[in-house]
Amino acid sequence: MAEKKVLFKSEEPKDRASVVAFLRDLVNRLEQGKFTFKRGAEEVSIEIPEQVVLEIKVEEKTKPGKNKRSLEIEIEWNEGEKAELTLE
Numbered sequence: 385m386a387e388k389k390v391l392f393k394s395e396e397p398k399d400r401a402s403v404v405a406f407l408r409d410l411v412n413r414l415e416q417g418k419f420t421f422k423r424g425a426e427e428v429s430i431e432i433p434e435q436v437v438l439e440i441k442v443e444e445k446t447k448p449g450k451n452k453r454s455l456e457i458e459i460e461w462n463e464g465e466k467a468e469l470t471l472e
Contacts, residue, residue, distance in 0.1 A: 392421045392428040414459075436461045 413419050420429040439458040444451060
């Protein structure tokens with residue numbers, strides 16, 4: 385069975401304008417093929433290969449009197465396909 389390890393995670397409330405600014409920066413870095421995510425002393429750098437799998441998912445969780453929706457955008461690739469991961 386495959387082992388899953390979270391290398392970096394961030395979750396915090398933001399207004400829509402801040403999310404838009406973050407996504408624009410993310411797009412620019414995706415064009416360059418390199419990302420560095422930092423939070424405090426934690427830092428993860430990755431390189432994205434030319435060919436990836438893009439997954440988009442919209443979900444709705446329903447509880448009595450409460451509906452929660454989410455939009456997930458996931459970019460996947462297999463190591464060895466010209467992608468590297470380094471922890472610094």
